[in-house]
Amino acid sequence: MTAIETAATGVPAEGTRARVERAALDLFTLRGFEQVTTDEVADAAGISRRTFFRYFATKADAVWGDFAAHVARLEELLAGADPAQPVLASVCAAYVEVNDYAAAELPLLRERMLLILTEPALLAHSQLRYAEVDRVVARYVAARSAADATDLVPRLVAATTRAAATTAFQAWLADERSALGTHLRQAFAELTAGFPALLR
Amino acid sequence: MTAIETAATGVPAEGTRARVERAALDLFTLRGFEQVTTDEVADAAGISRRTFFRYFATKADAVWGDFAAHVARLEELLAGADPAQPVLASVCAAYVEVNDYAAAELPLLRERMLLILTEPALLAHSQLRYAEVDRVVARYVAARSAADATDLVPRLVAATTRAAATTAFQAWLADERSALGTHLRQAFAELTAGFPALLR
DNA sequence: TTGCCCCCTGGCACCGGGTGTCATTAGCCT
DNA sequence: AGGCTAATGACACCCGGTGCCAGGGGGCAA
Numbered sequence: 001m002t003a004i005e006t007a008a009t010g011v012p013a014e015g016t017r018a019r020v021e022r023a024a025l026d027l028f029t030l031r032g033f034e035q036v037t038t039d040e041v042a043d044a045a046g047i048s049r050r051t052f053f054r055y056f057a058t059k060a061d062a063v064w065g066d067f068a069a070h071v072a073r074l075e076e077l078l079a080g081a082d083p084a085q086p087v088l089a090s091v092c093a094a095y096v097e098v099n100d101y102a103a104a105e106l107p108l109l110r111e112r113m114l115l116i117l118t119e120p121a122l123l124a125h126s127q128l129r130y131a132e133v134d135r136v137v138a139r140y141v142a143a144r145s146a147a148d149a150t151d152l153v154p155r156l157v158a159a160t161t162r163a164a165a166t167t168a169f170q171a172w173l174a175d176e177r178s179a180l181g182t183h184l185r186q187a188f189a190e191l192t193a194g195f196p197a198l199l200r
Numbered sequence: 201m202t203a204i205e206t207a208a209t210g211v212p213a214e215g216t217r218a219r220v221e222r223a224a225l226d227l228f229t230l231r232g233f234e235q236v237t238t239d240e241v242a243d244a245a246g247i248s249r250r251t252f253f254r255y256f257a258t259k260a261d262a263v264w265g266d267f268a269a270h271v272a273r274l275e276e277l278l279a280g281a282d283p284a285q286p287v288l289a290s291v292c293a294a295y296v297e298v299n300d301y302a303a304a305e306l307p308l309l310r311e312r313m314l315l316i317l318t319e320p321a322l323l324a325h326s327q328l329r330y331a332e333v334d335r336v337v338a339r340y341v342a343a344r345s346a347a348d349a350t351d352l353v354p355r356l357v358a359a360t361t362r363a364a365a366t367t368a369f370q371a372w373l374a375d376e377r378s379a380l381g382t383h384l385r386q387a388f389a390e391l392t393a394g395f396p397a398l399l400r
Numbered sequence: 401t402t403g404c405c406c407c408c409t410g411g412c413a414c415c416g417g418g419t420g421t422c423a424t425t426a427g428c429c430t
Numbered sequence: 431a432g433g434c435t436a437a438t439g440a441c442a443c444c445c446g447g448t449g450c451c452a453g454g455g456g457g458c459a460a
Binding site for chain 2 (some may be wrong): 127162165174
């Protein structure tokens with residue numbers, strides 16, 4: 001019972017996942033994450049609740065799109081970074097590049113990030129996703145600096161750069177007509193220079 | 201049905217909250233957060249499940265103790281910080297001081313933080329608690345630097361110092377015989393200096 | 401064409417976290 | 431003694447998430 005009706009059951013349903021994501025994003029944005037039940041999302045997407053949980057492990061996951069691919073791309077960028085460049089600069093550059101979205105993708109990204117950074121349940125869930133990112137970055141820093149990925153400095157770089165990136169996202173969301181890359185570069189510049197704007 | 205039996209019902213039950221916290225911490229540490237039901241925690245503490253949720257809004261909250269007081273103390277420390285000191289140094293110093301626990305409290309703190317940083321559900325929940333901390337720090341930085349608490353730099357300082365503190369906690373937990381303050385100071389030193397250990 | 405297998409699907413029952421409601425009971429105050 | 435307040439526990443309910451099973455379609459082989 002929905003706008004877009006698929007064929008009968010038993011069909012692989014080309015594009016179902018994307019359709020569910022859209023329905024979820026629309027409903028969550030419209031009425032708030034907690035106020036929408038998974039039943040409603042499933043209905044809107046023309047599938048059963050049970051099937052919703054086959055596409056997404058949790059309700060929150062419907063917001064994130066293919067985040068694993070995003071992390072994988074970050075990892076590739078780091079692997080291919082110029083070893084002559086300082087470690088920290090490589091990490092920041094990789095963050096900037098992995099977040100260099102095409103203009104057409106920006107509205108969707110805004111919608112996603114607004115939900116993630118606004119809705120408490122999604123904000124909490126984000127920590128689990130970011131943990132994957134942190135591990136990737138910490139491993140890279142550890143490899144470059146002949147340290148262990150569980151040592152203080154690799155973890156520190158991972159945690160603080162990611163925190164900086166998240167903060168840049170917040171600034172981007174707050175300022176409708178700004179470029180994400182600008183905020184990211186500014187945040188990393190402040191971070192890597194030890195916050196020169198605060199020398200007083 | 202538990203070890204410590206209280207009087208009948210209707211009694212204010214002096215110290216019930218602390219007793220529930222202990223029961224929860226013990227059970228979660230022993231068998232894992234997700235593997236323990238709120239029913240079991242309530243039973244172990246000699247109260248009903250419904251009463252458990254009057255003391256703690258969520259299952260996760262039973263792990264955090266009086267975190268609001270912790271945040272309030274951080275805010276007081278910041279309010280009383282020496283204005284002659286640089287902003288960033290004041291924030292770091294406040295973090296170090298608010299985490300300067302008495303030796304007798306350390307085992308409990310270890311137990312708590314180990315759960316929070318290890319159990320996915322608690323790690324996710326932590327983001328909500330840290331958001332309160334971030335707001336406090338961002339407000340302070342904003343006030344000191346004549347900016348708005350929603351601007352990039354105040355938020356950036358809040359997010360990165362908190363990330364550094366969390367990383368210091370991880371290092372402390374990984375190293376049984378170390379002092380928390382040492383890790384905190386090292387993490388902040390790296391952060392405020394722009395990670396001098398990575399100049400290659 | 402027929403038959404078989406695989407996989408997607410939905411229905412159902414169940415578990416656990418969290419909440420609203422209500423009756424009960426203890427302590428306190430007059 | 432009587433009444434008020436507050437904490438408690440029992441119950442029903444909602445919702446996210448999972449295990450299990452049956453059905454149905456598409457593709458492939460005979």
